[in-house]
Amino acid sequence: MKNAATQGQFRRLSETGRDRVSFTLDGQLREALVGDTVMTAVLSQAWQLRVSEPGGDKRAGFCLMGACQDCWMLTESGERLRACTTFIVPGMRLRSKPKTPDEA
Amino acid sequence: MTEHCACDVAILGGGIVGASAALALRRMGFSVTLLERDLCGSRSSGVNYGGVRRQGRPLTQLPLAQRAHGIWTRLTELIGIDGEYVQSGHLKLARSPSDLAALGAYFEASAGFGMDLQMLDAKALRQRFPWLGESAIGGSLCPQDGHANPRLVSPAFAKAAAAMGADIREQMPVDEVAHDGKHFTLTCSQRLVLRAPYLLNCAGAWAGHIAARFNEVVPMVSSHPVMAVTEPLPMFMTLSLGVEGGGIYARQAPRGNCVIGGSQGYALDDQRARPSREAIALVLERTVELMPELRHAHLIRTWSGTEGYLPDREPVIGLSRTTPGLIHGFGFAGAGFQIGPAVGEVLAELVRDGASTTPISPFSIARFATAPPVFSSVPPSATST
Amino acid sequence: MRPDLQPVIVGAGPAGIRAAETLVRHGLKPVVIDEAPRWGGQIYRQPPAQFQRTRQTLYGLDAKAAAAVLDTMTTLLPHIRYRNDTLVWNAEGGQLDLLHQGQTSTQPYSHLILCTGATDRVLPFPGWTTPGVFTLGGAQVALKYQGCAIGSRVVFVGTGPLLYLIAYQYAKAGAKVGAVLDTATLRDQIAALPDLLAAPGLLARGMYYVTWLRAHGVPLHGGIQALGTVGDGRVDAMRWRDSLGEHEVACDAIGFGHALRSETQLADILGCRFEFNVQQRAWLPVHDDAGRASVPGVYLAGDGAGIMGAQAAEWAGERAALALLADTGQASAPALRTRANKLERALGRTQRFRGGLERAFPFPPTWAKQASDSLVVCRCEGVTAGDLRASVAATGTTDINRLKALTRVGMGRCQGRMCGVAACEILAQCSGQPLQAVGRLRGQAPVKPIPFAMTCATSPSKPEAST
Numbered sequence: 031m032k033n034a035a036t037q038g039q040f041r042r043l044s045e046t047g048r049d050r051v052s053f054t055l056d057g058q059l060r061e062a063l064v065g066d067t068v069m070t071a072v073l074s075q076a077w078q079l080r081v082s083e084p085g086g087d088k089r090a091g092f093c094l095m096g097a098c099q100d101c102w103m104l105t106e107s108g109e110r111l112r113a114c115t116t117f118i119v120p121g122m123r124l125r126s127k128p129k130t131p132d133e134a
Numbered sequence: 135m136t137e138h139c140a141c142d143v144a145i146l147g148g149g150i151v152g153a154s155a156a157l158a159l160r161r162m163g164f165s166v167t168l169l170e171r172d173l174c175g176s177r178s179s180g181v182n183y184g185g186v187r188r189q190g191r192p193l194t195q196l197p198l199a200q201r202a203h204g205i206w207t208r209l210t211e212l213i214g215i216d217g218e219y220v221q222s223g224h225l226k227l228a229r230s231p232s233d234l235a236a237l238g239a240y241f242e243a244s245a246g247f248g249m250d251l252q253m254l255d256a257k258a259l260r261q262r263f264p265w266l267g268e269s270a271i272g273g274s275l276c277p278q279d280g281h282a283n284p285r286l287v288s289p290a291f292a293k294a295a296a297a298m299g300a301d302i303r304e305q306m307p308v309d310e311v312a313h314d315g316k317h318f319t320l321t322c323s324q325r326l327v328l329r330a331p332y333l334l335n336c337a338g339a340w341a342g343h344i345a346a347r348f349n350e351v352v353p354m355v356s357s358h359p360v361m362a363v364t365e366p367l368p369m370f371m372t373l374s375l376g377v378e379g380g381g382i383y384a385r386q387a388p389r390g391n392c393v394i395g396g397s398q399g400y401a402l403d404d405q406r407a408r409p410s411r412e413a414i415a416l417v418l419e420r421t422v423e424l425m426p427e428l429r430h431a432h433l434i435r436t437w438s439g440t441e442g443y444l445p446d447r448e449p450v451i452g453l454s455r456t457t458p459g460l461i462h463g464f465g466f467a468g469a470g471f472q473i474g475p476a477v478g479e480v481l482a483e484l485v486r487d488g489a490s491t492t493p494i495s496p497f498s499i500a501r502f503a504t505a506p507p508v509f510s511s512v513p514p515s516a517t518s519t
Numbered sequence: 520m521r522p523d524l525q526p527v528i529v530g531a532g533p534a535g536i537r538a539a540e541t542l543v544r545h546g547l548k549p550v551v552i553d554e555a556p557r558w559g560g561q562i563y564r565q566p567p568a569q570f571q572r573t574r575q576t577l578y579g580l581d582a583k584a585a586a587a588v589l590d591t592m593t594t595l596l597p598h599i600r601y602r603n604d605t606l607v608w609n610a611e612g613g614q615l616d617l618l619h620q621g622q623t624s625t626q627p628y629s630h631l632i633l634c635t636g637a638t639d640r641v642l643p644f645p646g647w648t649t650p651g652v653f654t655l656g657g658a659q660v661a662l663k664y665q666g667c668a669i670g671s672r673v674v675f676v677g678t679g680p681l682l683y684l685i686a687y688q689y690a691k692a693g694a695k696v697g698a699v700l701d702t703a704t705l706r707d708q709i710a711a712l713p714d715l716l717a718a719p720g721l722l723a724r725g726m727y728y729v730t731w732l733r734a735h736g737v738p739l740h741g742g743i744q745a746l747g748t749v750g751d752g753r754v755d756a757m758r759w760r761d762s763l764g765e766h767e768v769a770c771d772a773i774g775f776g777h778a779l780r781s782e783t784q785l786a787d788i789l790g791c792r793f794e795f796n797v798q799q800r801a802w803l804p805v806h807d808d809a810g811r812a813s814v815p816g817v818y819l820a821g822d823g824a825g826i827m828g829a830q831a832a833e834w835a836g837e838r839a840a841l842a843l844l845a846d847t848g849q850a851s852a853p854a855l856r857t858r859a860n861k862l863e864r865a866l867g868r869t870q871r872f873r874g875g876l877e878r879a880f881p882f883p884p885t886w887a888k889q890a891s892d893s894l895v896v897c898r899c900e901g902v903t904a905g906d907l908r909a910s911v912a913a914t915g916t917t918d919i920n921r922l923k924a925l926t927r928v929g930m931g932r933c934q935g936r937m938c939g940v941a942a943c944e945i946l947a948q949c950s951g952q953p954l955q956a957v958g959r960l961r962g963q964a965p966v967k968p969i970p971f972a973m974t975c976a977t978s979p980s981k982p983e984a985s986t
Binding site for chain 1: 554555561566567568569570571572576638639648649650651652653654656657658660661662664665666667668669670671692693694752753771772782898899900901931932933936937967968970
């Protein structure tokens with residue numbers, strides 16, 4: 031399957047015949063598929079999940095199995111979720127980076 | 135091959151008290167050997183909350199705490215690192231009018247000791263610290279109290295002492311301590327035999343065994359405060375928090391992790407302790423109540439340690455009543471980190487002068503004695519090498 | 520069944536499932552606790568319900584074994600209490616602490632079978648924290664669990680049988696595989712053949728993957744040293760070195776790993792005795808041939824007790840359950856003996872094969888020495904190899920827990936899972952100690968991060984403990 035207009039880190043190879051799910055990423059409306067983890071939903075159309083605290087560098091997860099703890103994402107309301115072990119839910123409002131001045 | 139050593143002062147225990155005593159003694163020119171059964175600063179001194187706090191101490195401890203405050207202010211000069219020490223301020227919160235009254239009473243009683251306490255009402259709290267939950271109705275702020283990283287500071291005292299020529303022996307448990315009337319002989323399982331006219335008992339929660347060895351039984355109990363740490367969070371806690379009447383205490387380290395203590399764990403054995411699930415639940419609950427902002431955060435690790443307490447929650451500091459040359463410095467009831475460096479200096483003064491410039495009589499081991507002392511309390515004068 | 524018997528199994532991979540099956544067969548009703556939403560563990564991970572790929576597509580040559588394990592669990596469900604989506608974060612006083620959908624509860628147990636599995640063993644290279652670099656296991660999860668490749672042109676690096684399996688799975692699924700870079704040499708693999716022949720089926724499978732990859736034009740390179748990623752904040756290429764010189768291969772994603780490491784935090788919290796295992800270069804909870812740990816009532820099976828592979832995990836799970844049945848008088852030891860002996864013999868042969876794998880895909884012995892000072896070792900805390908070496912030089916420490924206290928290595932959210940191996944290797948190397956002498960990081964509660972908002976599922980609230 032071709033990716034949607036927005037490219038991302040992950041490439042969907044199969045299993046694309048699933049229902050769509052709408053969510054928001056960094057203030058922008060996006061779509062994913064039912065059964066995507068948050069990590070898949072985001073990385074299929076973006077290149078990072080979070081910013082690491084010590085150095086401020088971008089991170090996009092690592093182990094995909096809930097061990098490395100490097101995929102914790104923020105929601106707009108301040109909650110945190112582990113992207114690789116959380117399924118995308120319609121209406122989720124996620125942040126992969128701090129708000130920019132024009133977003134605030 | 136057993137090594138035989140002699141020195142002026144033998145020190146049992148490489149926590150902050152023993153290590154700072156070693157440092158102080160070296161500055162006075164005494165030869166010092168410190169015996170630590172594990173690694174220096176690996177017990178309470180290294181795993182405590184990290185509060186560097188005078189406020190809230192019994193008035194009896196304030197002269198020591200003030201002396202320690204001066205030492206902490208010169209910390210980098212003394213031990214070569216800043217140990218993440220900040221004078222962030224310590225805020226002790228009241229959750230009820232009677233708590234507030236207790237804080238007010240302490241404010242009055244401690245007035246002469248130079249802590250510059252400020253009483254804050256609910257309005258002031260909300261204004262200055264909007265991240266505090268509604269349960270805090272007032273507080274007492276000590277602006278120059280603060281916190282540090284015990285994992286860095288305590289070992290650094292030992293390292294500084296070593297750099298000044300103290301013989302620091304880690305992984306050196308002591309099997310036997312004997313006294314022949316003039317000298318102590320410490321035996322470390324066929325590896326080392328150490329002789330010295332002075333012995334400092336700085337063995338922390340285990341110091342009661344040493345005291346008992348010399349017929350000075352003290353009613354020490356072990357306690358296991360629970361510690362917890364969060365993931366790194368954006369900086370919001372600008373000071374170290376305590377709660378009147380107990381509860382939790384919390385600070386935010388420079389990396390952003392919040393360090394929270396409270397409640398009690400349990401001992402696995404004589405040396406190790408662990409947080410209980412009740413304690414963890416209590417810490418979680420009380421933290422969210424005190425700082426609602428943390429409800430979205432995660433706890434990433436808990437731990438506990440072993441603290442020595444006497445029933446009056448005051449330490450034992452001072453000369454032995456039974457054995458010339460034996461000097462005690464232990465039993466800090468979970469509050470030894472801030473005053474530890476001052477106690478070290480006091481122990482050194484006791485060696486050199488037989489007395490200390492800082493009042494320590496409330497901490498005499500005599501208060502637990504049931505019989506009068508068996509010898510004159512003036513120890514032989516030590517010779518400098 | 521004795522009313523006081525409450526066996527609990529932690530983990531629902533091949534070991535946990537076979538353990539459960541064995542207990543159920545003898546009339547027990549175990550609780551099976553699974554961190555994942557569906558059983559299967561890592562190796563036989565099942566995608567979410569909406570996914571369509573067949574087992575053949577998902578598991579390839581392992582499809583038959585996978586189906587057997589997965590279908591067995593389906594038949595067990597009415598006879599067990601399956602608690603999925605549930606993290607065991609602590610153990611105390613004969614109870615496990617669980618976290619499920621934001622609520623904590625306790626699970627009492629009389630006997631425990633720990634089948635906690637493994638994660639990738641990570642030996643960092645420069646740029647490994649860059650978005651686009653994942654573990655081999657992670658790359659496999661993306662494919663198996665989500666039908667995704669980790670990138671549009673992937674390079675796989677490291678060593679171990681997983682390296683070739685995952686490259687094969689990716690290429691077969693239609694992903695572009697830029698190269699497979701193995702730190703092991705052909706000579707290593709040839710030298711290991713006699714031991715690998717202890718499991719001829721597995722050996723044949725591995726050779727098949729290699730042959731297939733070659734036949735499909737995937738470049739395979741051995742004897743490599745990973746030099747690092749190219750790209751600013753993303754992966755543009757992988758740099759590596761071999762006997763012919765330095766090379767670069769364009770890619771936008773990297774999957775890497777050097778075999779696996781066991782998840783042992785719960786065994787640690789339960790007080791199990793650990794011993795250093797030379798072959799696995801790791802401290803592991805000790806157990807007898809049946810899987811009994813040093814703590815009575817605790818049994819260990821599968822990769823969580825020492826890397827053994829999926830087939831051996833099934834045997835070990837069953838063997839541990841048989842031990843539990845014998846120990847509790849639920850079945851007489853003689854009646855179980857034939858089967859137990861057969862399993863132990865099979866597990867013994869596995870040991871030989873594992874030795875072969877270690878020879879075929881050896882741990883790169885010069886990794887620590889070659890790690891540059893700027894290399895990030897602890898990705899949670901940003902601690903570099905240079906930070907570790909400087910601390911050792913300044914303090915003379917030879918103990919990993921002291922090094923952790925001084926440098927923060929292993930203090931992050933992952934609590935040393937990703938960095939512990941590398942940190943110990945560097946400490947050993949720069950302090951001149953054997954690896955065993957530097958000690959091990961300890962498991963403490965919570966074994967994974969728990970939310971402050973966690974509420975208590977079971978009442979009543981406890982009376983206040985004195986502070």
